[in-house]
Amino acid sequence: MRASSFPYCIRLLPIVLLLATPAAAWADAGRIQFPNFDGLAAKATNSVTLSLDPSMLKLATQYMGDGANNASLQAAVSGLKGIYVRSFQFGADHAYPHSDVDEVLRQLEGPGWNKLVSVHNSQRHQDVDIYLYQQGKRVEGLVIVAAQPRELTVVNIVGSMSLAQLSQLEGKFGVPSLPLPQSLGTP
Amino acid sequence: MTLRDPEFERQLRRALRPVDPPQGFADRVMAAIARGASARSTDAPARPSDAAIRHAWRWRAAWLPTAASVVLAVSAAAGWAWHRQMQVHQAQTAREQVYRALRISSETLNAALAVAVDPTQPG
Numbered sequence: 001m002r003a004s005s006f007p008y009c010i011r012l013l014p015i016v017l018l019l020a021t022p023a024a025a026w027a028d029a030g031r032i033q034f035p036n037f038d039g040l041a042a043k044a045t046n047s048v049t050l051s052l053d054p055s056m057l058k059l060a061t062q063y064m065g066d067g068a069n070n071a072s073l074q075a076a077v078s079g080l081k082g083i084y085v086r087s088f089q090f091g092a093d094h095a096y097p098h099s100d101v102d103e104v105l106r107q108l109e110g111p112g113w114n115k116l117v118s119v120h121n122s123q124r125h126q127d128v129d130i131y132l133y134q135q136g137k138r139v140e141g142l143v144i145v146a147a148q149p150r151e152l153t154v155v156n157i158v159g160s161m162s163l164a165q166l167s168q169l170e171g172k173f174g175v176p177s178l179p180l181p182q183s184l185g186t187p
Numbered sequence: 188m189t190l191r192d193p194e195f196e197r198q199l200r201r202a203l204r205p206v207d208p209p210q211g212f213a214d215r216v217m218a219a220i221a222r223g224a225s226a227r228s229t230d231a232p233a234r235p236s237d238a239a240i241r242h243a244w245r246w247r248a249a250w251l252p253t254a255a256s257v258v259l260a261v262s263a264a265a266g267w268a269w270h271r272q273m274q275v276h277q278a279q280t281a282r283e284q285v286y287r288a289l290r291i292s293s294e295t296l297n298a299a300l301a302v303a304v305d306p307t308q309p310g
Contacts, residue, residue, distance in 0.1 A: 050288045052281070060281035063274065073285070083288040087295075119302045128299035146295045155292045 029112065030081075030133040030141020031158045035103045037086050040096050040152070044088040052083040080159035086152075093149040094125075101147050104154055105129065108143060125149045 041047040052060070057077050064070040088096065108115075108131045117130040126148050133141030144155040235243075 048287070048291060050284055050291075052284055052288055056281045057285065059274075059278050060285045061278075063278045064282070073282075076289075077285060083285065083292070085288045085291050087291055117299060119299060121302065126302065128302060130296070130299055144292065144295045144299060146299055153291065153295045155288075155295055157292060 028158075029135065030156075031084070032104060032107045032141075032143055032156050034084065034086055034154065034156075035100045037088070037100065040088050040100070043090065043095055045091045046089040048085060048087040050083065050085040054081050057082070080157065082156075082158040084156040084158070086154045088152045090150045095150070096152050098147075101127070101145060101152070104143070104145055112140075113143075 037049070041049065057080050061074050061077055064074065090096065107113075108129070112133050112135065113131050114134060115129065116132050117128065119126070119128040121127075127145070128147075129143075129145045131141075131143045131145075132139050133143075138160055140158070140160060142155070142157040144153070146153040
């Protein structure tokens with residue numbers, strides 16, 4: 001079969017796929033793959049699973065009224081590509097396998113990820129890690145892993161949202177006050 | 188029984204003999220016919236004229252598209268309103284999820300940074 005007998009779009013398909021692959025990888029920059037937490041959710045006394053992709057974030061900013069609160073939320077969310085939250089609370093200590101935490105942390109050893117805060121308190125068995133994914137000077141992702149004996153929370157914010165922008169939401173929509181130094185929040 | 192029976196034949200002839208109507212019978216019949224005709228002419232609906240039929244059709248032809256347009260416009264408006272209501276509801280739901288996600292993120296950050304700044308504080 002001669003190549004010219006293929007439709008034009010099919011002949012272009014390999015080129016499109018070649019171009020699309022790095023684009024897809026770039027689109028997911030700053031996003032981590034969560035382990036399968038289905039088992040944890042079943043064991044937890046309280047669990048929160050939130051996956052807000054770009055379309056959900058865009059939808060959230062639609063039909064908002066005017067006002068300072070809405071403006072700050074719109075500004076905070078406008079640069080985001082996703083917010084993914086997994087939070088579990090348990091009735092007993094160490095009810096979750098630490099391998100789940102390790103699986104998340106392993107992904108944060110890759111290029112582009114920088115450890116911002118790492119607190120390990122062996123007495124209280126409390127581990128908190130905050131990582132930033134940076135492309136040049138731009139922050140494109142944030143991961144918070146907070147592991148306590150009865151609580152595990154993993155937050156992944158994808159996109160260009162600085163901690164300063166997050167701090168602007170203090171006191172609004174139930175967001176508590178943050179003890180953030182301003183220099184920390186600058187992307 | 189045959190026609191040769193003389194008694195039967197006599198009875199038949201007597202029954203079929205011509206009898207003159209009573210006096211004024213024809214006049215009464217004609218008067219009754221006239222009365223019936225006039226009664227029918229007043230009770231029956233008048234057949235509409237061709238002009239009236241044409242007028243009715245023109246009226247109907249003028250109003251049908253208008254009525255159809257009104258029905259379509261109302262249906263479209265109702266559909267749009269329903270669609271918008273659904274979108275507003277979905278946006279509200281998404282917004283609440285964003286608030287919740289930001290609240291959890293902020294609380295976790297808060298706890299993490301509090302411990303980072305002062306490790307003696309409870310997380």
